[in-house]
Amino acid sequence: MNSLYAAINGITIAYSDQGTGLPIVFLHAFPLNRTMWARQEEALALEFRVITVDLRGHGESDAPLWRYTLDQSADDVRALLDHLAIQQALFVGLSMGGYIIFAFYRRYAARVRGMILADTKAQADTAEGRDGRFQMAQTAYKKGPSAIADIMIQKLLCPATIQENPEVVQNVRAMIENTQISGIAGDLMAMAERPDSLPLLPQISCPTQLIVGELDQATPPSDAKLMAEKIPGARLAIIPHAAHLANIEQPEIFNQIVATFASEVGRGKQS
Numbered sequence: 001m002n003s004l005y006a007a008i009n010g011i012t013i014a015y016s017d018q019g020t021g022l023p024i025v026f027l028h029a030f031p032l033n034r035t036m037w038a039r040q041e042e043a044l045a046l047e048f049r050v051i052t053v054d055l056r057g058h059g060e061s062d063a064p065l066w067r068y069t070l071d072q073s074a075d076d077v078r079a080l081l082d083h084l085a086i087q088q089a090l091f092v093g094l095s096m097g098g099y100i101i102f103a104f105y106r107r108y109a110a111r112v113r114g115m116i117l118a119d120t121k122a123q124a125d126t127a128e129g130r131d132g133r134f135q136m137a138q139t140a141y142k143k144g145p146s147a148i149a150d151i152m153i154q155k156l157l158c159p160a161t162i163q164e165n166p167e168v169v170q171n172v173r174a175m176i177e178n179t180q181i182s183g184i185a186g187d188l189m190a191m192a193e194r195p196d197s198l199p200l201l202p203q204i205s206c207p208t209q210l211i212v213g214e215l216d217q218a219t220p221p222s223d224a225k226l227m228a229e230k231i232p233g234a235r236l237a238i239i240p241h242a243a244h245l246a247n248i249e250q251p252e253i254f255n256q257i258v259a260t261f262a263s264e265v266g267r268g269k270q271s
Contacts, residue, residue: 001035001052003060008079009072014060015053015080019045022113022266023089024258025077026052027097029119029156029245030187031148032175033059039251040092040258048262051089053080055100057183059175068186070096070194074104081111090265092258094118094247095219096187102197105204114207114265116258119216119244121223122230124196133188140184148184149176158215158243168248201230208234209261213242213249235261 006013016034018041026037034052041050054061055073077100081089090113093101098120105112125133140148153162153172161168208231212224221238228236237257242249 006083008076011062017051019049021048022262023049023086025089025091027093027100029095031179031184043255057186058179063180063183065182068190070100070103070190073100074107078108088113090114090262092116095120099194112206116209118211119219119246121219122197122227125192130192133192137185137188140181145177145179149173155218156244161249204231207265210236212238213246214238214240215243218244
């Protein structure tokens with residue numbers, strides 16, 4: 001994966017930029033990095049301009065020790081688009097990446113040509129959910145990223161993948177273990193403080209595709225169905241034999257959904 005770097009909002013952001021055509025910006029999940037999109041980049045850069053971003057706190061981007069918010073991540077993404085002279089893009093966000101798309105749309109709707117919300121949800125955290133994030137931040141601080149990997153792998157991948165595909169498990173574990181504690185804790189704070197996006201859904205006027213793994217327990221198909229009902233004209237795809245990281249567990253199906261949707265968005269055909 002080729003690495004490019006930009007000075008964005010006082011820090012260095014790492015990204016990849018491959019291919020030509022409709023720009024598709026991929027926003028990764030917590031606590032991973034842009035390499036989670038390797039199979040998407042490989043397939044889709046043949047037809048589109050694929051941009052994958054290491055969000056602040058992740059991968060090769062800086063991980064400052066300070067307050068993180070999803071609005072700040074959205075501002076980083078906007079500044080990167082400006083740096084690349086991209087006026088409008090199709091956005092693909094998985095899990096936390098989806099939360100950042102909501103934050104971005106609130107602030108910069110005119111920059112969004114379309115959105116693909118994968119394995120994510122619109123609701124804010126419950127009190128119990130916020131407490132869980134606080135506890136996870138303490139675990140990261142006391143025991144380091146490998147302890148977070150132990151917790152998260154069970155939530156990110158389906159049992160069959162964990163049992164039968166050690167390479168995928170190792171790849172996900174490496175991404176998590178390479179995430180700095182400042183980034184892990186910062187994300188957890190940002191996600192715990194995010195607003196409820198349910199009121200935003202009826203106002204979304206760009207083409208929208210929802211994707212969810214049928215075995216996703218973190219953000220189950222019911223969450224995707226709720227968004228599909230509330231976003232005007234949204235479509236929903238449920239991917240079998242996939243949990244939270246549907247793009248990694250079933251890359252061919254995921255890529256086909258993205259490619260079909262992106263082709264229609266690129267031609268200006270509404271869903």
